[in-house]
Amino acid sequence: MLHAHTVEQVRAAEADLLARLPEGALMQRAAAGLAYAVLDFLGTAYGRRVLLLVGSGDNGGDALYAGALLARRGVQVEAWLLSDAARAAGVDALRAAGGTVLASPPIGQRPHAPASEFRGLVPNRATFDVVVDGIVGIGGRPGLRPEATKALEMLAGIPVVAVDTPSGVDVDTGETDGPHVVADLTVTFGTHKTCHLVDPAARACGAVHLVDIGLDLPDAPVEALQAADVAALLPRPAADAHKYTRGVVGVRAGSATYPGAAVLSVSGAACGLAGMVRYDGDPAALDQVRAAHPEVVGPGRVQAWVVGSGSDAGAEDAVRRSVADDVPLLIDADALAFADLARGRATVLTPHAGELARLLDVERAQVEARMLEHARLAARRYDAVVLLKGRHTVVARPDGQVRVTTTGTPWLATAGAGDVLGGLVGALLAAGLDPFDAASAGSWLHGAAATLAAQDGPIVASDVAAALPVVLGSLVGT
Ligand SMILES: NC(=O)C1=CN([C@@H]2O[C@H](COP(=O)(O)OP(=O)(O)OC[C@H]3O[C@@H](n4cnc5c(N)ncnc54)[C@H](O)[C@@H]3O)[C@@H](O)[C@H]2O)[C@@H](O)CC1
Numbered sequence: 075m076l077h078a079h080t081v082e083q084v085r086a087a088e089a090d091l092l093a094r095l096p097e098g099a100l101m102q103r104a105a106a107g108l109a110y111a112v113l114d115f116l117g118t119a120y121g122r123r124v125l126l127l128v129g130s131g132d133n134g135g136d137a138l139y140a141g142a143l144l145a146r147r148g149v150q151v152e153a154w155l156l157s158d159a160a161r162a163a164g165v166d167a168l169r170a171a172g173g174t175v176l177a178s179p180p181i182g183q184r185p186h187a188p189a190s191e192f193r194g195l196v197p198n199r200a201t202f203d204v205v206v207d208g209i210v211g212i213g214g215r216p217g218l219r220p221e222a223t224k225a226l227e228m229l230a231g232i233p234v235v236a237v238d239t240p241s242g243v244d245v246d247t248g249e250t251d252g253p254h255v256v257a258d259l260t261v262t263f264g265t266h267k268t269c270h271l272v273d274p275a276a277r278a279c280g281a282v283h284l285v286d287i288g289l290d291l292p293d294a295p296v297e298a299l300q301a302a303d304v305a306a307l308l309p310r311p312a313a314d315a316h317k318y319t320r321g322v323v324g325v326r327a328g329s330a331t332y333p334g335a336a337v338l339s340v341s342g343a344a345c346g347l348a349g350m351v352r353y354d355g356d357p358a359a360l361d362q363v364r365a366a367h368p369e370v371v372g373p374g375r376v377q378a379w380v381v382g383s384g385s386d387a388g389a390e391d392a393v394r395r396s397v398a399d400d401v402p403l404l405i406d407a408d409a410l411a412f413a414d415l416a417r418g419r420a421t422v423l424t425p426h427a428g429e430l431a432r433l434l435d436v437e438r439a440q441v442e443a444r445m446l447e448h449a450r451l452a453a454r455r456y457d458a459v460v461l462l463k464g465r466h467t468v469v470a471r472p473d474g475q476v477r478v479t480t481t482g483t484p485w486l487a488t489a490g491a492g493d494v495l496g497g498l499v500g501a502l503l504a505a506g507l508d509p510f511d512a513a514s515a516g517s518w519l520h521g522a523a524a525t526l527a528a529q530d531g532p533i534v535a536s537d538v539a540a541a542l543p544v545v546l547g548s549l550v551g552t
Pocket residue numbers: 084085087088100101104129130131132133134136209210211212213214215216217218219222237238239242263264287
């Protein structure tokens with residue numbers, strides 16, 4: 075499991091460790107990890123040129139000490155101090171190692187002047203191989219001061235390695251309300267933070283590299299399943315299993331308008347993780363479902379219902395009939411409007427941002443800007459697990475615990491992909507996983523299958539379902 079802790083948790087763990095270590099040891103660990111990551115990024119030290127953007131706190135300190143290590147390896151390191159209060163000992167260490175401090179352009183006096191006016195003041199700007207963002211880390215308020223914004227404008231186009239977090243993002247929420255750094259690589263310390271997982275901030279991180287500094291941390295409120303976690307959650311048939319003990323998943327999806335949604339939802343459900351799939355959706359889609367999946371049977375008892383994908387006007391009735399059985403439910407698409415009827419049932423809701431916006435009566439842009447907040451709010455309000463779809467899908471439990479999906483590819487943004495996901499999560503529910511595990515593991519598998527399928531080129535939703543057996547096969551053996 076990958077964990078993302080809050081700033082408060084990191085601070086507490088850091089205080090614990092600081093009390094046991096010699097002064098400066100923790101920052102040296104962080105700086106060494108950072109320096110090696112930058113070297114790795116550069117490929118080679120000799121002849122490379124690195125610019126450090128240094129703020130007033132320990133984040134800038136990390137950058138300066140890493141800069142000193144890089145300078146000793148032969149990298150040409152220059153520091154631009156964005157604050158008069160930059161860590162003096164770090165500046166001394168950089169200078170002692172052969173690094174230099176730039177005479178910083180006087181942006182502070184004319185913060186609104188265009189960046190072009192200051193460009194000439196940074197010598198040979200174009201020959202920097204990397205900018206190291208040590209402006210702010212976990213101590214930063216969201217947004218950037220004008221000096222930092224201007225510096226970044228002047229350096230646009232040069233690859234950026236962010237220290238701990240891309241400066242300017244909101245570390246604990248993943249929100250990006252103001253100007254912020256967009257990094258190619260983020261080197262973080264001790265543990266991940268929410269901004270490394272949750273969009274839109276996660277998009278500003280680039281690749282994320284974690285450096286262990288020995289923090290002793292409590293449980294994290296945000297996490298991301300890894301392949302081994304999903305493998306451990308996968309239902310496997312017992313030696314004496316029969317189809318009913320493995321769980322039966324029922325699908326009430328599709329309509330005359332959207333018969334394909336029934337086929338796609340069933341294709342996710344028929345991934346082999348449940349013992350049987352029943353189709354009880356619109357008869358208009360039945361022939362297509364049967365043709366695509368001859369193993370699917372008609373209505374009867376199930377251990378979980380998948381309701382709503384492409385179900386059109388029949389959504390309310392489908393929810394009502396599904397709720398009448400006392401089994402877990404997955405509610406998607408048009409059926410989400412009737413999610414209230416499922417209160418008290420083990421339920422997974424699978425909205426995209428537009429659908430969640432409608433449920434919560436807010437703008438779609440608000441949901442996209444604050445995914446964590448809105449997924450948690452809906453989970454609490456509906457007393458259900460809410461799977462908010464997106465590049466990094468957020469799965470929230472009513473108590474606020476969150477799992478973020480980091481598998482997937484932008485190719486997955488294709489019509490019907492959500493229908494496949496609904497069926498797949500329904501199969502996991504029927505097999506006995508609790509709603510949080512079913513939703514998060516299903517989302518992980520869905521993303522992994524899409525990534526695999528997209529290796530051969532652009533994909534459509536049915537390709538995702540077709541790739542599931544390979545992904546599952548690679549996990550069940552582990
Ligand atoms: N907490 C930990 O466990 C460790 C922290 N380390 C480093 O220390 C960092 C945290 O250091 P600090 O607590 O000194 O805080 P930061 O360095 O993140 O920044 C705080 C300083 O920046 C200023 N500031 C705040 N918001 C700003 C903004 N939007 N624009 C410009 N300036 C702003 C504040 O006045 C404050 O002085 C971490 O991100 C990490 O890089 C590492 O050295 C190792 C371990």
